Amino acid sequence: MRLSSPVFWALSGSFVLIFLSFWSLDLQLARVLSVESIARMGKFLGELLSPNFEPVFLHKLWRASLETLAMSAVGTLIATIFGVLLAVPASRSYDGDPARWRFPTRLLLNALRAIPELVWAALLLISAGLGPFAGTLALALHTTGVLGRLFAESIENAPQQAAVALRVQGVGEGRVFLYATLPTVSPQLMSYALYRWENNIRAAAVLGVVGGGGLGQMLSFHMGLFQMQETSSVLAAMIVLVILVDTLSYFARRLLSR
Template sequence: MQLSGAGQPPRDPAALPRLLLTCLALLVLWPGLVLTEFRPATLLDPRNLDIFSRFLAGFWPPDLSPGFLALLFKATLDTLAMATAGLVLALLVAVPLSLLSSHALSVSALSNGQPSYLGRLLRYPARLLLIVLRSIPEIVWALLFVRAVGLGPTAGVLAIAITYSGMLGKVYAEIYESVDRRPAQALLQAGSSRLAAFCYGILPAAAQELTSYTLYRWECAIRASVIMGFVGAGGLGQMIDLSIRMFAGGEVVTILLTFLFLVLAADQLSNLLRRRLA
């Protein structure tokens, strides 16, 4: 901080660079807004506001009839089961691939500070597979599996498992490499196996971050399972699709409130486990 004069407030020396970066970001953003025909002023058009207000009025009050709540409860269980089963299957693929693609347990990296060329070459197929798995969105996989296995949650489970295995594997490998690897190095030098070095040298330091990211991905899987319901994967998404088609606004609000409760519950569970592992 520098003083611009006697009695004057200090001047921030980083103000000009921040201003230039802001102007540069706006210049980069502007072509994208033009290409997407982004016009916020249309939201304030009186005719659009009237149509939107009448549309929202049809969403109240929520539908709390016993028959609808029974269907909603079953769809909620389907959504949770789809997200949980898909994530568990993704973990079965992601954990081995993350260990294969990470150089956290590389003997050459721990001893010389740099993994060997052969080690990098052997890890490349695992990294490439993780890229392939996460490059295709889960909604595309769901469309393909609906054709293969028919309508229902099975298509959603398989779609989540494939896409999320690539995401989890990539982030897990980066978490392994970000923690202090000196305990694992000491275990390897003492003659321990790589699996034992991982379980006792790396996993304790990475457990909190791994748990946090896994629960975040479970929350994302819940949201994804709702979206995939629109293509026939069942659950809350399929109920929302049917309710919107029938212009049943009260049912849509009840489903959205249920979905909000699921996300809040997942967030609270994540906070609880993080405090336990802290």
Template sequence: MKSSLPPAPSWRLSSIALMLGLCALVIVSFISLPMQWSAFFSREAVQSSVEFLHGFMPPDVSLPFLQKILLGIAETLSMSALGTLFAALAGVALGVLASGRLGRLARGVTRALLNVLRSIPELVWASVLLISAGLGPFAGTLALAAHTSGVLGRLFADAFENCPPLAEQTLRHNGVRPVAAFFYATVPQALPQMLSYTLYRWENNIRAAAILGVVGAGGLGQMLKYYLSLFQMQQAASVIVAMLLMVAAVDGLSFILRKMMTK
């Protein structure tokens, strides 16, 4: 007896047009950009890169400098943790408004605000906030919170909208107030997904906090800019290694926490 195979999926005209458009975009990108591969792989470029990287060796591992790096790591982690916490709290409030529970007008206005918040990069937020908050980690924390609020607010709103409405409707039909029904029925359903989003954004904020110091927002990024500007490459190499180890440790911790939540 021959096994009947499912019919092959049919290609829609819109799907074919989309694929052709993407292929054309890739081809135009390669044509329009000056990709100087011959200069990139030339002997002079390779020699210059090797000489530049040789200046980073060996990294500075003296005890006083390692103590400075530990302080920079603590400052970077504090910036990312507080920025993510502020963003998660703001994201819940904005997510409720953006999910349409207070009307279409509130939904449209809030989603427009979320688009603005997440469209502006952290470096731009930090550059603006440095004027009012001054140099240091406070401006970096606010910059991370502003950008991440837009991201988490949108993700939380989608999580609220995608929750099955039956549990909340049942509570409301039995006389429970809408706000109480929302927090007792919808929020518990969306909470695991919201925690996963928050942990993922914390990972991203670790990397962003390490870069925000370039504009004077404190942490390891500010140390890296300082030593690179003075051409103290060995100290800069130690800071770069500390960044890599910190990001790897946070990624591993976040992965373990997400695995624990999904069990």
């Protein structure tokens, strides 16, 4: 590789930035890997290996799991609907399309996804109060920004043969989108939506920590009281829920790809 090559300078700059990152973070690896720290972590993990299986607690855990699942599903559904609605003005459908609303709509999508779910939840708790409603809205707002941008890119990169054929016949842009563009990109849009549902099931569990309801709220409560048996059960429920949603999403994407 020549010294004057742009690739060489790009790689060199990347290595310098990585080195500076390690230097500035002040990573105390010796402290983390010390015998005392390892013993403390082992004791903590040992306490987590005795989950609470009392029927009364498991009933609460079941309800919280369903609440977390519902938050992720409803939040993703709302985001998918509004993502499609915002993706249309945020995309340029064909060469020569004026796309007058493309810039402001993309700016809105950037703002929605730039704010993390936890910040949205903290803001919405003021108006919506504690509980799953604020968490669901927080997921919907952030995911709308993510899916809207992905959907817009899919629309812009969609094959144009069918759409061009309809435009030549004088069909309006709305019907062109419904009958030509949307059927072409719908498998990709569904794949994106399912993938975000996988992410939102994890985010929904975290949102409960700030009062968004579900498993996260139980986790925050029992960890705050150092009730390790209950904490272990909540963590196990989170893992099972994530595996379940990942499996369902995987098979759904397989069916869509056929």
